[in-house]
Amino acid sequence: MKLISRDAALALFIATAFLSVLLMALIWLLTQRIDSLNKQLALTARRVNDEILDDFKAIASELSVKLQHEAQTRCYNCPLRQH
């Protein structure tokens, strides 16, 4: 009993082998593309980081000044200082 003829099997074999090679080439190309996108992404991520860090620092600095001011006011109004 034969499932498929030898010629059909040979044709299928050639087609799958050709497809495998094509897919390998496509994977290689996509890997190169991903590497280049990763480099680009690293640059963009760096810019986002720097921007967020600057924003956080500005908020922290403002908060720090506010805390300092509050501490001074509290100390100025404390009973020990009034005497």
Add this chain to the structure above:
Amino acid sequence: MRQISGADIPASVDRYLLPDEHQLICLREHPAVLLEPITLATVGLLVAVLLNSVALISSTGLYIIWLAGGVLLLWMVSKTYEWFINYLVVTSGRIFIVTGLVNRKLSAMLLSDVTDLNLRRSLLGRLFGYGELVMEHGLPDQSLSVVRFISYPAEVYLALWLGPDPRDLIEELVSRICRVVAPVSPFKIVRLLEQTSGDQGRDSPAVARELLCRTVADRLDEDVSLERRPELSCYLAEYRNDLRRRNNTENARLTARFLRVIAVTSAITLGSLLGIEYLTQ
């Protein structure tokens, strides 16, 4: 979460822990890692049984087919045992993986070297409950950049950026910040907050991280559309775009890999059948 503590720590992991190291997580890879060897071995054996029953090829051919099936079965058993003895360990200071059946290999990374950490979950991952951790770092030759088949991925990710204490307050605040500056990861936000609060306090009162986190979250909530931060909004849009392009390309590569496996397997099967038929004629 599968958390092994105290006496339950396997000896193969315990020997790599430093005396003062606090272990947070110790778990095996997700069993989905065994899908490929189990499927291949089952298909191989089924093909052997099928060919045996339909008497398509000669006895020499059948012998070769059964031999190939046996090799696939042995490969599946070795992979299963490997899965059983491999561990992913997260401690307070580092993350490491112990792998290998004959040669044991330890791949480790200090958490302080990790600059960003992202959790990726594919469709299959969401279906079976696993994910992969993508670590970004400035180190040139680190083998541990992507950790695949993580069980309980959300819990592991949380433990990595929150550390040993269940600080729900920080988690909630960081999530609020992340909603505005998406797709920046919570890990990155915590790192930047630590960096900011660490830089403070030289000539002014130090701002506690929790207080800073709350203030930042409140400020960003007032400016959800980032109208007052046009540059950040622009950079974030660019970042989102790049990320989407990278993820689309990554998905295309995954699909191509899947198709390649099918094509190569078909080519090998057809080639073997043709070869066997030619030899046995």
